[in-house]
Amino acid sequence: MTDKQVWLVTGAGRGLGIDIAKAALAAGHAVVATARKAKSITAALGEHDDLLAAALDVTDPAAAEAAVQAAVERFGHLDVLVNNAGSFQAGFFEEMTPDAFRSQIESTLFGPVNVTRAVLPQMRAQRSGLVVTVSSTAGIAADGDFLTAYAASKFGVEGFMEALATEVAPFGIRTMSVEPGFFRTQLLTPESTNFAEPSIDDYADRTKATIEGWQSMNGKQGGDPAKLARALVQLAALASPPVRFAAGADAVGVVENKAKVLLDQAEAYRELSSSLAHDDA
Numbered sequence: 001m002t003d004k005q006v007w008l009v010t011g012a013g014r015g016l017g018i019d020i021a022k023a024a025l026a027a028g029h030a031v032v033a034t035a036r037k038a039k040s041i042t043a044a045l046g047e048h049d050d051l052l053a054a055a056l057d058v059t060d061p062a063a064a065e066a067a068v069q070a071a072v073e074r075f076g077h078l079d080v081l082v083n084n085a086g087s088f089q090a091g092f093f094e095e096m097t098p099d100a101f102r103s104q105i106e107s108t109l110f111g112p113v114n115v116t117r118a119v120l121p122q123m124r125a126q127r128s129g130l131v132v133t134v135s136s137t138a139g140i141a142a143d144g145d146f147l148t149a150y151a152a153s154k155f156g157v158e159g160f161m162e163a164l165a166t167e168v169a170p171f172g173i174r175t176m177s178v179e180p181g182f183f184r185t186q187l188l189t190p191e192s193t194n195f196a197e198p199s200i201d202d203y204a205d206r207t208k209a210t211i212e213g214w215q216s217m218n219g220k221q222g223g224d225p226a227k228l229a230r231a232l233v234q235l236a237a238l239a240s241p242p243v244r245f246a247a248g249a250d251a252v253g254v255v256e257n258k259a260k261v262l263l264d265q266a267e268a269y270r271e272l273s274s275s276l277a278h279d280d281a
């Protein structure tokens, strides 16, 4: 049993997950780095006494349980889960196949659900733990074209994390949602982004322009994933990590704007909204 803090990170073979695993190791923690292809972990992170590489497709609940079991067998406990794995099904809702939409929900909503379900018995037995889920600014405001499936999954995961927080707080377990703005990872490469096949003339011009827009952003995103990874390590060390963390100046702007929009929406029909009770209530 190690006396180090033990992290389990999903999607640690590419992108932000590699940086999170590196930052946790650099901070002196033990890391269970997981990826669909376990080989990609060793290629990215090398060998390390405090590193366990495990295969995990987050859409597979049995694989999630096996990864948690391997983590506890190797290190004796599990302190921080980072639900990081993700992909992007991009396209206008009407042009996206039902399978593509569903696969987004499977990976970025049910993925975190599966892995969180697998870690909670261990964290509850320990009476401690932190579940971090990398959401998105698209989990706060679904602003722009091509985001219906992605935003549906990220709004879903925001609700999941927020509701879970109160259920598990009595056991010393906390949750933290992280909303990155644009970070320079591989998310916008063809390995992670799948564009819906154009099929409806009414959308054709916007489809072309939107695909060009997303593709032109690839490699130019402002956010540095290594800095975000170090920030997460810093936040996880706090006695009370934040329930929500806006990652990037752009993300702070999105959260602030959404807060104003929600206040305006509550105010706009205050009288009508407030007039819906039974007369005797």
Ligand SMILES: NC(=O)c1ccc[n+]([C@@H]2O[C@H](COP(=O)([O-])OP(=O)(O)OC[C@H]3O[C@@H](n4cnc5c(N)ncnc54)[C@H](OP(=O)(O)O)[C@@H]3O)[C@@H](O)[C@H]2O)c1
Pocket (backbone or CB within 6 Å): 010, 011, 012, 013, 014, 015, 016, 017, 035, 036, 037, 040, 056, 057, 058, 059, 083, 084, 085, 086, 087, 107, 108, 111, 134, 135, 136, 137, 179, 180, 181, 182, 183, 184, 185, 186, 187, 188, 191, 192, 221
């Ligand atoms: N980069 C941004 O600007 C940004 C902004 C907001 C939110 N995010 C979120 O940040 C998280 C990390 O993404 P990233 O930016 O690092 O993207 P990335 O570079 O494309 O990496 C995505 C990672 O997720 C893994 N993955 C995808 N589906 C998986 C599955 N079913 N099971 C296990 N692993 C899976 C990929 O592994 P494979 O190699 O096996 O495909 C890859 O390691 C995601 O949740 C994403 O939605 C990113």
